[in-house]
Amino acid sequence: MLGGGSNLVIADGGWPGLVVRIAIGGISSPATNDAAGNAVLFSVGAGVDWDDFVAQAVAQNCAGVECLSGIPGSVGGTPVQNVGAYGQEVSGTIESVRALDLKEDRIVVLPKPACGFRYRASIFNTTERGRYIILRVNYRLKRGGAASLKYADLQKHFAERFPEPVAGKKTPPSLAEVREAVRAIRRSKGMLLVAGDADCRSAGSFFKNPVLDEAQFKDLAARAAAQGLEIPSYPALDAQRKVSAAWLVEHSGFCKGYARGAAGISHKHALALINRGDAKASDIVGLKDEIQHGVQEAWGILLAPEPVFVGF
Numbered sequence: 001m002l003g004g005g006s007n008l009v010i011a012d013g014g015w016p017g018l019v020v021r022i023a024i025g026g027i028s029s030p031a032t033n034d035a036a037g038n039a040v041l042f043s044v045g046a047g048v049d050w051d052d053f054v055a056q057a058v059a060q061n062c063a064g065v066e067c068l069s070g071i072p073g074s075v076g077g078t079p080v081q082n083v084g085a086y087g088q089e090v091s092g093t094i095e096s097v098r099a100l101d102l103k104e105d106r107i108v109v110l111p112k113p114a115c116g117f118r119y120r121a122s123i124f125n126t127t128e129r130g131r132y133i134i135l136r137v138n139y140r141l142k143r144g145g146a147a148s149l150k151y152a153d154l155q156k157h158f159a160e161r162f163p164e165p166v167a168g169k170k171t172p173p174s175l176a177e178v179r180e181a182v183r184a185i186r187r188s189k190g191m192l193l194v195a196g197d198a199d200c201r202s203a204g205s206f207f208k209n210p211v212l213d214e215a216q217f218k219d220l221a222a223r224a225a226a227q228g229l230e231i232p233s234y235p236a237l238d239a240q241r242k243v244s245a246a247w248l249v250e251h252s253g254f255c256k257g258y259a260r261g262a263a264g265i266s267h268k269h270a271l272a273l274i275n276r277g278d279a280k281a282s283d284i285v286g287l288k289d290e291i292q293h294g295v296q297e298a299w300g301i302l303l304a305p306e307p308v309f310v311g312f
């Protein structure tokens, strides 16, 4: 099943079988489903370009996906790894997913709890991988809702733009301003597809941020402290902590701009493995292996790749 192909590493030998590209279009007219009229349900075809949908939602003043601006790929791809960025994940707004169940041979509507969303995971890329073809995704957004500003980079962006409250009152940025800010920040990190920018020829972040239990985190923090370092981390579910994969990569001897033949690390983002020219899939996988090995040697953590490997 192919959406936009933005999260795939395809083997040099290709894929010996049928590839189905999902091209189901259509964004339904917003339906209001609460008494106050603020909640708006969008039913979006799996083949719709994700960022086109975000742009439409923002243009209609509907909050909930503005921080996910600029992510490449299709709407149908978003539930698969519970796409997330800048403080939002699609699981925050998905109400249900309409899919063809290949096991039962019928169309089903999976309500959000049935999708098993977690960090970069859902039933679609774990327990039920390959079972469902996602046809439409229903998102519940909030008309007139405030833009989300949870992420430090975003807060910093607006703190710089609005250093002082205007007439004692700080005007919150609009959804459109947050969308533009996210796209600008993504661009500066090579995370927006921009023609001619070699640093964005990647599959996005190649490694997930490791989620550690308390004992593992304490051990890692102690190892970092012994070197006079502090590892960036964030709270995760159930007394767990998510640590920065980018930090681990950069503190294991791999800098931004690192080159390994035709493959390399983006100059703008330590987690983006880029094609520097005519890299083959094997070059990218060789670099991935080298980084995983280096991080494991230095910190005892095996980084899990984020993209989907096809034909390996």
Ligand SMILES: Cc1cc2nc3c(=O)[nH]c(=O)nc-3n(C[C@H](O)[C@H](O)[C@H](O)COP(=O)(O)OP(=O)(O)OC[C@H]3O[C@@H](n4cnc5c(N)ncnc54)[C@H](O)[C@@H]3O)c2cc1C
Pocket (backbone or CB within 6 Å): 001, 002, 003, 004, 005, 006, 007, 008, 022, 046, 071, 072, 073, 074, 075, 076, 077, 078, 080, 081, 082, 083, 084, 085, 132, 133, 134, 135, 190, 191, 192, 193, 200, 202, 203, 204, 205, 308
């Ligand atoms: C520059 C760049 C930046 C990125 N930034 C982010 C980011 O900030 N956050 C993030 O989470 N991801 C990010 N990604 C990864 C990627 O954009 C997302 O995972 C995206 O949702 C993938 O969608 P796609 O349509 O391209 O899926 P594809 O790459 O085509 O497929 C990915 C997986 O989903 C399955 N799939 C796709 N469509 C369907 C369907 N309709 N039914 C069933 N299965 C399906 C495929 O079989 C495959 O297993 C980035 C990628 C790039 C290149």
